[in-house]
Amino acid sequence: MKARVTVSLKPGVLDPQGRAIHHALEGLGFPQVADVRVGKVIELDVADGTTEDQVADMARKLLANTVIENFKVELA
Amino acid sequence: MKTAVVVFPGSNCDRDLAVALELVTGVKPAMLWHDDTDLPPGLELIALPGGFSHGDYLRSGAIAARSAIMREVIAAAGRGTPVLGICNGFQVLTEAGLLPGALMRNAGLDFVCRDVALEVVTTETPFTRGYQPGETVTIPVAHHDGNFQADADTLDRLEQQGQVAFRYAEEVNGSARNIAGILNAKGNVLGMMPHPERVVEQAHGNTDGRKLFEGLLNVLA
Numbered sequence: 001m002k003a004r005v006t007v008s009l010k011p012g013v014l015d016p017q018g019r020a021i022h023h024a025l026e027g028l029g030f031p032q033v034a035d036v037r038v039g040k041v042i043e044l045d046v047a048d049g050t051t052e053d054q055v056a057d058m059a060r061k062l063l064a065n066t067v068i069e070n071f072k073v074e075l076a
Numbered sequence: 077m078k079t080a081v082v083v084f085p086g087s088n089c090d091r092d093l094a095v096a097l098e099l100v101t102g103v104k105p106a107m108l109w110h111d112d113t114d115l116p117p118g119l120e121l122i123a124l125p126g127g128f129s130h131g132d133y134l135r136s137g138a139i140a141a142r143s144a145i146m147r148e149v150i151a152a153a154g155r156g157t158p159v160l161g162i163c164n165g166f167q168v169l170t171e172a173g174l175l176p177g178a179l180m181r182n183a184g185l186d187f188v189c190r191d192v193a194l195e196v197v198t199t200e201t202p203f204t205r206g207y208q209p210g211e212t213v214t215i216p217v218a219h220h221d222g223n224f225q226a227d228a229d230t231l232d233r234l235e236q237q238g239q240v241a242f243r244y245a246e247e248v249n250g251s252a253r254n255i256a257g258i259l260n261a262k263g264n265v266l267g268m269m270p271h272p273e274r275v276v277e278q279a280h281g282n283t284d285g286r287k288l289f290e291g292l293l294n295v296l297a
Contacts, residue, residue, distance in 0.1 A: 016223070
């Protein structure tokens with residue numbers, strides 16, 4: 001089975017990459033963009049029966065830095 | 077004085093750091109590998125070098141911070157052994173939870189590689205007692221992820237408790253309150269983005285980094 005961990009910067013944490021992408025989008029003629037935040041999606045191939053709690057534990061211990069990042073776990 | 081340098085896959089300042097430590101202490105440091113499970117007995121300093129451990133994959137320092145040797149480094153720090161992390165070593169210390177905050181992508185997105193002016197904020201530590209309070213020193217930086225960030229309460233606490241060791245005296249990377257190096261609450265763990273090991277001999281252009289290592293020597297000898 002698959003698990004997907006989405007890691008995103010916490011609100012308020014400065015995101016220089018997001019800001020650069022925002023500027024580039026404006027340069028391409030997309031004035032409707034108000035803000036851009038860059039995160040990561042980590043896809044795991046895990047044993048059947050793996051629980052959301054177990055994947056969240058992986059996220060807390062390694063996949064996300066909870067000082068600056070939030071994460072979301074989805075199982076499929 | 078017995079010292080050790082921890083080498084991770086992708087470290088690239090480990091030998092410069094070893095040369096600086098030998099120059100000042102007169103003794104070659106032990107070189108430890110990331111998956112070693114024991115520290116040599118009686119270490120008086122553990123140093124984590126700069127570089128790109130594990131290719132900076134996931135986050136700079138994230139994977140190195142979970143390596144086997146770091147469990148021992150964390151335990152030694154808890155016993156009061158001085159631990160110094162430079163550049164990637166600083167990133168490893170924050171990822172390992174030995175220091176607060178995080179080192180994010182430089183605000184200008186540029187890799188910054190040049191000499192910078194630093195203010196020595198506190199001299200009440202074994203690492204900085206060789207300097208004068210408020211002294212300005214010149215030490216090079218070379219990093220992409222040196223933008224120190226923490227929440228406002230953490231930043232206030234660091235400043236109030238004398239845990240800011242070095243501040244940039246110029247704009248470098250967007251770091252909150254221009255912080256270039258911080259200490260843990262006990263004062264035995266220092267993380268800094270600038271590279272003192274690169275300025276320890278006249279041939280390096282200046283020797284402002286040497287006092288950091290000499291200060292340790294005077295305390296521990």
